[in-house]
Amino acid sequence: MSLFTGGYQARQDRRRYLERGLSIIATFGILYWLGINFHKSPSQFFQASLIGLSNGVLYALIALGYTLVYGIIELINFAHGDLFMLSAVFSANFIAIWFHKEKSGPAAWGVFLMCLVAVMTFAATINVGIERFAYRRLRRAPKLAPLITAVGVSFVLQFIGLRWNGSGPKTWNTVLPAGGFHISGVNIEYTTIISFAVTAPLLLLMSWIVTRTRQGKAMRATAQDQDAARLMGINVNRTISFTFALGGALAGAAGILFQQTRGLTSYNLGFQLGLIAFTSAVMGGIGNLQGAVLGALLIGLIQGLNDGLPIGLGQQWSQTVVFSILILLMAFRPTGLLGKPVTEKV
């Protein structure tokens, strides 16, 4: 018996050393790679980081919608990426077609702000509607049922996008100021600043709602135990609707930011960015809000550095790098970066 446990112990130790060794080698490898790149061209390094982070905040807005919904009803809402896509198409139509604004200017910026409010309301309403009609009835059904429904809803939204936007990508004139300025060789675009300026307050507002308000308390309680939450007098249905509204509003904001910074819409945007955002949520630890933001910024940064640094694998390898890192991370930390299960005594 002791022989067996001894062998097991030794194997465990060996495995732990191997893991530690590998992660040290990986860390040094990455640091070395960043170091030589930084040494070669600091301005390019900062430029790539900036681009990466500005993509990262966009991913964060979408990733939060996945993680909020997963946190409260343990559903991976596959339709969420497509909600982002519809929001982008809505924004393009709102600004360029309904309000005829295709040039930058004070009046157009006013329309941009109006559209921000409108698209957040639009996406929140659709998300609440989806939960009400497609997911609510399945709340006590086996987990696979709402999952496949979510895939179905994703297709429905995608085909609405296809009808609305056409089968090919569409380019748009945007109303945000073009160009930017230079700080010691790093080109900072106005649109980047606007992305940060819109996203940061939204993230702060969200974290305030979840941690400080009564509604947030109801959300956290419902996430931990629905029946117990009901016994506290919490209106669970309304709390879940509210969570979908919150996630939807953030996807709406991501939609307008994407459309106005890239000037592009396409019916399959939801698949591309949705997948990256979902990956961010998993990387950070699904269900964990800070984790989703951290994962999104990291993925944005990894992509930005990989694409923009003088010595790197280049854009074609971007997704491969991101998902390789995800796979490695999942193997060693299955709960994600910040997701740590509390040991629960029974």
Next chain:
Amino acid sequence: MSALLEVKDLKVAYGSILAVKDVSLTVNEGEIVTLIGSNGAGKSTTLRTISGLLKPKGGTITFQGQRIDGKEGHEIVAMGLCQSPEGRRIFPRMSVRENLDLGAFLRNDKEAIEADRERVLDLFPRLRERYEQKGGTMSGGEQQMLAVARAMMGAPKLLLLDEPSMGLAPVLVDMIFETIIKIREQGITILLIEQNAAAALDVADRAYVLESGRIKMSGNASDLAKDDAVTKAYLGG
């Protein structure tokens, strides 16, 4: 004494299986009433239905003269009917403080809430020691105390207790039953579910015996404790 809670001909089904076939019971103001019965008799189902977590298939539930069957759980809590559920169901990733806060979720009377908080912490001094600890990391006994304390934070008129002694060490079982008497002294009416029939009949005024979904017997707790059939089936005599 007036009936605070009146359950009439209650039927509850899970799918097509009737778990509660015919339950009628009354709880008067100021009483401790216990519902005893073996595992699977339908005790928890009855309680979950009273709290609005399950919808009845038939029958009526009246609380303070108002029909509450068909009402949502949160509306029932708002009327002053709180439950400490089976298996404790405390919020594991929240501290004792946050769990107690949630117990008072529907209340706005700040001062009265603080007074109640002191009251339940006096009742369970152990919770004061564990005040900032996460619920999920506490022992079973402490979690049980928290579940009862949390239900009391809702300022209930009627407190439903589902198996408060389950899985606890004998010392703690005694302590829980003593606390139940203290809670009644504070003017809260109690409907208690127990597998530990002896202890339950000891603290209760009246009792109902539930057997495979039907009320088989009812009466004064002290009479039932002496009853041959009850003794044989539930008191290990």
